[in-house]
Amino acid sequence: MPHYKLTYFPIRGAGEGSRQIFALAGQEFEDNRVPREQWLTLKPTAPFGQMPYLEFDGKKLAQSYAINRYLARQFGFAGKSAFEEALVDSLADHLKDHMSECRPYFVVFAGFGEGDVDKLRRETLAPAVTKNYAFFTKFLKENGSGFLVGSSVTWVDLLVAQHTADLLKNSPEVLDAFPEVKAHQQKIHSIPNIKKWLETRPETPF
Ligand code: GSH
Known part of the structure; x- marks a missing residue:
């Protein structure tokens, strides 16, 4: 290696x-x-x-x-076929689009810009989560395995679960309507190697 x-x-x-x-x-x-x-x-x-x-x-x-x-x-976490890999990529690209929609909120939340963080949470973050987490929920329900794509964990599960965990910590109310995505976060963060990483990684605010 x-x-x-x-x-x-x-x-x-x-x-x-x-x-x-x-x-x-x-x-x-x-x-x-x-x-x-x-x-x-x-x-x-x-x-x-x-x-x-x-x-x-x-x-x-x-x-x-x-x-x-x-x-x-x-x-071995990219998807088990060319189509699964493409589905994983599509979800990752959609997460990136979601992050761009939320950007005005994150800039102020992280202290890189000035603004009313509560107003941005209500008017920028919450609508973006409502729209985009409905898509993640749809994928989880249709796939049925508890993972976003296929029958095992892929890299997009890690990205979505981390974002969900960040939301649960800082703005849990925006996820009230999304129990499937909360269950997904728990499932991914219970994988032993990930659980160990989360417990031992350096603590940072974002
Ligand atoms: N599309 C790039 C990626 O996903 O890797 C974006 C990379 C990016 O924006 N990096 C920032 C950076 O290096 C930190 S998140 N900023 C310092 C700089 O541009 O000098």
């Missing part, structure tokens, strides 16, 4: 999906958490001038979803 080194800010953010894929696989990796002050010296060496990026075997790979997809394929 190569030595994997994942470089990202010391937050969950766009790096956490890859960290959880490593954890799920039971694969050792170097969790290189770079503070903002050190980032500017590294920035010119990053493939697209941004983090996260993954280094292994003298190669560098950037873009969080490309990294997630690559690792998931390596370790």
Whole structure:
């Protein structure tokens, strides 16, 4: 196995999906958490001038979803057929669209911008969750296995479950109408390797 080194800010953010894929696989990796002050010296060496990026075997790979997809394929969490892989990708892209819709709320919530966080929660976050978690619920109900796609865990389960857990911590009321997605979060976060990761990872606000 190569030595994997994942470089990202010391937050969950766009790096956490890859960290959880490593954890799920039971694969050792170097969790290189770079503070903002050190980032500017590294920035010119990053493939697209941004983090996260993954280094292994003298190669560098950037873009969080490309990294997630690559690792998931390596370790067997990408889907069991070409169509399952495509379904997983479609859900991941939809989660990304959902995150873009919520962005005005997250910017203020994380302290990167000024605004009325409660108003943004009501007027931006809640409608986005209501719309998009209905789609995740539909996939869970139609699939019937408790996973979003197929009969076993894939990388998109990790991403959706983490977002659900974040919502449950900070804005639980937006999930009142979504018991299936709450059950999904519990199922994914009870997988022993993921449970262990959640208990031992560095504690960060987001
Ligand atoms: N589409 C990229 C991905 O998913 O990896 C977005 C990467 C991105 O926005 N990275 C941010 C970053 O590196 C942190 S989340 N910011 C510092 C900078 O641009 O200098």
